[in-house]
Amino acid sequence: MKRSLCILLCLLLQLMSVHAESYVVLSGADNTIVEEKNKDEKQSVASISKIMTAVIAIEHGQLDESFAVDDEINKAYGSSVYLKQGQQVTMRDLLYGLMLRSGNDAAVEIAKHVAGSQVAFVELMNRKAAEIGMSNTTFSNPSGLDEEDGGNISTANDMAVLMSYAMKNKEFRTITGSKYYTTDWNMRWKNKNRLLFDYPFTVGGKTGFTKKAGRTLVSAAEHDGVESIVVTLREGDDFAFHEQKHTEVFQKMDVVTIMRKGDYTVNGRKFHVPETLKVTLHKDGSDKLRVKTHYDHKDFVVEVQKNDDVNVYSFASKKVRGGGLFS
Incomplete structure (x- = not known):
């Protein structure tokens, strides 16, 4: 009996020590890499690529402009905030639906409204990726779905660079850090990022999942002036892993202001x-x-x-x- 328990405990410890196929822990102050594993390994990253979709939309501006949902919405599938053709929405509503509920229909409508088509919007995504130093990233769509076109290919490191860039934008920071949002049509959304509810230092993030990509997660946390960004690709217990890594950053690292x-x-x-x-x-x-x-x-x-x-x-x-x- 004791031997069986010992074997079981050893197996459990081995399972607990197995973590993401690739991950990176970054200091948001200067993009210092605190810890990493296979940080430049490319794979489909699923819905965490919606961070770039949000960045392009926010930098386009006019977040409170009201407009009708286009018929392009009928092409959307997967996770949804249940937009209907002809419905009046604002870009702000779409951004909250994109980031809190991972709405693929919101991603499609954002792309169409900002750039006229998903193809043109993807060009903006890839242009921005090159501009901010995401050298191992190729975007194919605004949602992160990968069943039809292979998906958005990136790395843990590139997604951390993107999150660091995005978190410097006040609008993005407010949206990604919101636990709840109520739309103009009285729909109340709860953020899928459990860390906002379970880890008190969390200030933002984005979840993702497809069968091809597995579980993907980006999160940002801040404590005593230190901002930590963690990205995991294919990590089963991702929320617990992120909590652990953020805490380690706060224990080990400090930020000094130069100017x-x-x-x-x-x-x-x-x-x-x-x-x-x-x-x-x-x-x-x-x-x-x-x-x-x-x-x-x-x-x-x-x-x-x-x-x-x-x-x-x-x-x-x-x-x-x-x-x-x-x-």
Whole structure:
């Protein structure tokens, strides 16, 4: 009996140690990879690709414009928010249906309204992917379905880069972090991302599943100024895995601010920093950080070296009267 219990416990421990086929844990501050496994392995990523669909729609603007659902909606299948042809909706409604309920019909309608067709919308998705550095990604549709065209092919790392980019957008951040949403036609939706209800530091994410892709999950969490992004592909117990990895990031990592967003005047020249510059460091002090600043012609240059990695930021400046040494 004791031997049987021992064997059973060993099997359970082995099962618990088996995790995603590929995953990445990223610091949202500077996209530092904290941990990874097969981060560049390509596969269909299912509905987590709807993050890109949302990004394109939000950057297109006019979220509160009202319009009628197109007949293209009749081509949608799979998960749905039950849109009907001719129904009056706003882009905001569609975005919540897309991100909270993973509505494929919402994805189809977003694509048609923004770009005129799904084909044209996919071109925008792939253009944005290239722009933000998703070098191993090819989008084929706005929903993530993969039965007909092979689906949207990406990697854990590329999806983490996408989530990091998306979370810098206030509209996206509000939508993905919402537990519930009530539409203009009084439909109440609950977010499928269980982490929003079970893990208090969760600030967003997107679930996904197809038979081909398996379970896919992207999540973002924030605690004490540290934002953690986790992506898993083919992880059965994905919610528990994400909780564990977020907690490990908060225990091990810290974020240091190099320069805050705003206007600066240095040596009589004024420049603007559009986003706060941050760097992620281990709390145990094992990282070496060095920051240098100088002018290169008219550009104010900030060189941030962490261990062997160097990032260079340049800001165009102009001469001002009465500028101090640093203000």
